[in-house]
Amino acid sequence: xxxxxxxxxxxxxxxxxxxxxxxxxxxxxxxxxxxxxxxxxxxxxxxxxxxxxxxxxxxxxxxxxxxxxxxxxxxxxxxxxxxxxxxxxxxxxxxxxxxxxxxxxxxxxxxxxxxxxxx
Amino acid sequence: xxxxxxxxxxxxxxxxxxxxxxxxxxxxxxxxxxxxxxxxxxxxxxxxxxxxxxxxxxxxxxxxxxxxxxxxxxxxxxxxxxxxxxxxxxxxxxxxxxxxxxxxxxxxxxxxxxxxxxxxxxxxxxxxxxxxxxxxxxxxxxxxxxxxxxxxxxxxxxxxxxxxxxxxxxxxxxxxxxxxxxxxxxxxxxxxxxxxxxxxxxxxxxxxxxxxxxxxxxxxxxxxxxxxxxxxxxxxxxxxxxxxxxxxxxxxxxxxxxxxxxxxxxxxxxxxxxxxxxxxxxxxxxxxxxxxxxxxxxxxxxxxxxxxxxxxxxxxxxxxxxxxxxxxxxxxxxxxxxxxxxxxxxxxxxxxxxxxxxxxxxxxxxxxxxxxxxxxxxxxxxxxxxxxxxxxxxxxxxxxxxxxxxxxxxxxxxxxxxxxxxxxxxxxxxx
Numbered sequence: 233x234x235x236x237x238x239x240x241x242x243x244x245x246x247x248x249x250x251x252x253x254x255x256x257x258x259x260x261x262x263x264x265x266x267x268x269x270x271x272x273x274x275x276x277x278x279x280x281x282x283x284x285x286x287x288x289x290x291x292x293x294x295x296x297x298x299x300x301x302x303x304x305x306x307x308x309x310x311x312x313x314x315x316x317x318x319x320x321x322x323x324x325x326x327x328x329x330x331x332x333x334x335x336x337x338x339x340x341x342x343x344x345x346x347x348x349x350x351x
Numbered sequence: 352x353x354x355x356x357x358x359x360x361x362x363x364x365x366x367x368x369x370x371x372x373x374x375x376x377x378x379x380x381x382x383x384x385x386x387x388x389x390x391x392x393x394x395x396x397x398x399x400x401x402x403x404x405x406x407x408x409x410x411x412x413x414x415x416x417x418x419x420x421x422x423x424x425x426x427x428x429x430x431x432x433x434x435x436x437x438x439x440x441x442x443x444x445x446x447x448x449x450x451x452x453x454x455x456x457x458x459x460x461x462x463x464x465x466x467x468x469x470x471x472x473x474x475x476x477x478x479x480x481x482x483x484x485x486x487x488x489x490x491x492x493x494x495x496x497x498x499x500x501x502x503x504x505x506x507x508x509x510x511x512x513x514x515x516x517x518x519x520x521x522x523x524x525x526x527x528x529x530x531x532x533x534x535x536x537x538x539x540x541x542x543x544x545x546x547x548x549x550x551x552x553x554x555x556x557x558x559x560x561x562x563x564x565x566x567x568x569x570x571x572x573x574x575x576x577x578x579x580x581x582x583x584x585x586x587x588x589x590x591x592x593x594x595x596x597x598x599x600x601x602x603x604x605x606x607x608x609x610x611x612x613x614x615x616x617x618x619x620x621x622x623x624x625x626x627x628x629x630x631x632x633x634x635x636x637x638x639x640x641x642x643x644x645x646x647x648x649x650x651x652x653x654x655x656x657x658x659x660x661x662x663x664x665x666x667x668x669x670x671x672x673x674x675x676x677x678x679x680x681x682x683x684x685x686x687x688x689x690x691x692x693x694x695x696x697x698x699x700x701x702x703x704x705x706x707x708x709x710x711x712x713x714x715x716x717x718x719x720x721x722x723x724x725x726x727x728x729x730x731x732x733x734x735x736x737x738x739x740x741x742x743x744x745x746x747x748x749x750x751x752x753x754x755x756x757x758x759x760x761x762x763x764x765x766x767x768x769x770x771x772x773x774x775x776x777x778x779x780x781x782x
Contacts, residue, residue: 248749252769259762260613283753 234276234344235324237315241284241308241337261334265327269317276316284310316344360400363409364393365577368496371413373468375421376531382475383521384424385417386493392417393496469494470585471533473578477546480527485520486549487556492517494581495574505557505571543586547595547651550579554599558606572603583638593642594652600635601658604628616763620667632662650686653678672701689721693730705738725754729764736771745771 247255269275287303287310303310317324321343328339368389375385392413406412476490488506491497497505503513534542557571579596586592608622617623639655657678664670679695692715700708712731721727732747748768755761 247752247765247769250769251772252766255762255765255769259615263614280758282756285753 233320234316234318235321236340236342236344237317237324237328238311238340238342239313239331239337240310240339241312258334261331265330266315269315269327274317274319274323276318278313278315280313281311284312357401360397360405363405364396364400364413365496367410367413368393369469369472369494369581370410370465371417372493373465373472373531374414375417376472377468379421380531382531383518383525384421386521388417388420388424389413389496390492390498391420393498466585467533469581471531473546473582474534474542475524475529475531477542477549478524478527478529479542479545480523480529481520483549483552485516485523486545487553488513488516489520490549490553490578491574495578497574501570543589543592546582547591550575550582551595551651553578554603558602572599572606575599576603590642590647591649591651593638594649594655597635597638597642598651598655598658600631600638601655601662604631604635604662610759614759615766616759618763619661622667624665627662632659635659635662648681648685650682653682653685657682670701672698676702689715689718690726693721693726696734697730700734700737705734708734709738723754725751725760725764728754729760732764732767736767741771 250258266275266278269278284303284307288299288301289304290297290299292298315327317327319327321341324341328341332339371392372385372389375389376382379385395416396409396413400406400409472494473490476493477486481489484506488502491502491505492499499514499517500510502517503510506513533539554572554575557573557575576596576599579592579599583589583592583596604627605619605622607628608624608626609617611617635655636659639652639659642652643656657675660671660675660678676695676698679691679698683691683695692711696708696711699711709731712727712734715721715727728747728751732744732751735741735744735747745768748764748771752761752764752768755764
């Protein structure tokens with residue numbers, strides 16, 4: 233089964249009060265986890281996204297699509313990056329827990345829907 | 352076969368690719384079909400040559416195998432071929448009855464040379480009807496001889512995506528009615544400019560990835576240098592070709608010092624200069640001196656000259672900033688633009704102090720072209736830091752960090768910001 237592990241927030245919001253050591257520690261943790269998931273063959277996909285403040289949201293207003301600057305959700309609730317892993321739910325939760333233990337920020341784990349293979 | 356010998360086979364194959372493809376397209380037309388056939392021949396060679404040794408005439412071997420692949424393709428798709436032949440715009444220019452006949456005779460006298468073919472191929476792959484990502488991909492495949500899978504890895508996209516991108520690109524070229532011949536003289540300089548820009552993008556894509564985890568992907572920088580070297584051999588008199596090659600060599604020379612063991616960015620003034628590649632620097636400087644003064648000076652030559660001044664400084668403190676500023680002044684005349692202004696502001700700050708640099712940056716605030724790049728904010732942050740305005744520098748570093756799409760740069764900028772803060776209070780557990 234595949235699970236998407238989602239991280240939220242943005243550089244401005246979560247990094248502003250952190251020490252250089254804390255930031256370096258987070259980078260090391262994420263890099264190490266990423267490498268482990270890759271090596272174990274658990275990682276299906278994963279990408280960090282640019283800061284949510286750079287998002288555009290396309291609204292439907294007065295009968296037409298209207299793009300505006302900024303994310304749909306609040307910045308700290310906006311998607312910042314994700315991993316998709318081939319693993320059990322327990323394992324996916326365990327992976328997320330390793331990051332949450334460090335950042336003290338929530339992460340979401342959600343199963344990816346099955347779809348027939350594309351030929 | 353030793354690793355070295357395997358490398359030699361690969362080098363030879365990659366060198367022969369544009370020649371073989373050029374010959375094939377001249378004989379048969381149909382750039383897209385020929386391109387696929389050459390890829391098949393490359394694959395066959397990569398399997399056979401290391402095991403059985405080099406054939407006596409590698410080029411003829413590849414031509415024969417590619418020719419057979421083309422015939423097979425035609426047999427299996429003969430109905431489709433007839434349909435395509437009537438619409439194909441890419442038949443060989445001024446070609447006689449041999450077009451479409453795989454048994455066409457050997458190259459006769461008065462034939463265009465391999466050199467011409469390679470240049471025509473480059474110009475074709477960098478056709479203005481294609482988007483830059485397509486130009487890059489097609490150039491890497493048709494001229495560089497990389498497989499679709501290799502190109503997909505370099506650009507971090509699925510192979511199916513890259514295959515589709517390449518096939519669409521070839522389709523577009525056909526639709527645009529491009530011919531396998533040199534563009535008419537009035538267009539040529541402009542078309543060569545596009546080729547140089549594509550090679551420049553290829554180098555940059557590899558050197559500072561616009562996205563993705565690693566700061567430089569050596570394959571793309573290496574390939575960009577190889578292809579630019581090839582172009583320089585074809586057009587030794589073109590100052591900007593030499594300039595671009597010199598710029599790449601002088602920039603790539605610092606590669607080993609540009610990141611630390613963790614993959615984090617090391618800024619130029621903190622790099623361990625003993626790690627710089629002195630051979631590449633020497634080659635770049637030789638190239639540059641051979642062209643400077645002898646031709647009208649262009650932006651690539653000027654950027655190379657600036658890189659050379661940096662590379663020649665034994666320490667960051669000994670950098671000849673007045674010389675760099677003078678070169679930026681010329682560059683701002685020859686190729687004005689906001690990106691040049693930002694770099695010039697750095698040189699200005701180094702010569703006349705951070706306030707002068709900041710004042711120049713201020714002229715860019717209203718420039719919409721800079722609205723989506725982090726570089727203006729990053730440079731401003733550096734200058735504010737040097738000017739002692741820590742609070743504003745901190746804010747600017749964070750703003751730059753929010754804007755960049757490069758993960759290593761984001762890390763670097765976030766760290767610079769954090770280093771400017773007084774020791775932080777204990778983190779608020781509620782976030």
